[in-house]
Amino acid sequence: MDFKILATVFASVFIAELGDKTQLATLLFSADKAVSKLTVFVGASLALVIATGIGVLAGGFVSEHVSPALLKYVAGVGFITIGLWTLFRT
Secondary structure: OOHHHHHHHHHHHHHHHOOOHHHHHHHHHHHOOOOOHHHHHHHHHHHHHHHHHHHHHHHHHHHHHOOHHHHHHHHHHHHHHHHHHHHHHO
């Protein structure tokens, strides 16, 4: 296992997930005193694991059919487009 990649992926996803709508929804579910905190934790964890699995499988499939250089270009253009759209929308 490549621990450098593991640490990079962990840090990136952890920081990206802090304060997002998924975390806020989980916070609201667990704020209900009648709801088991363990049930909320397990449900949210399973959802994130499955969503991440889909992302990994899709990434593996795409990487077999598209060159890494094109993927970097498309990802860069996508992030810039989202950033500009967000700026001009406000």
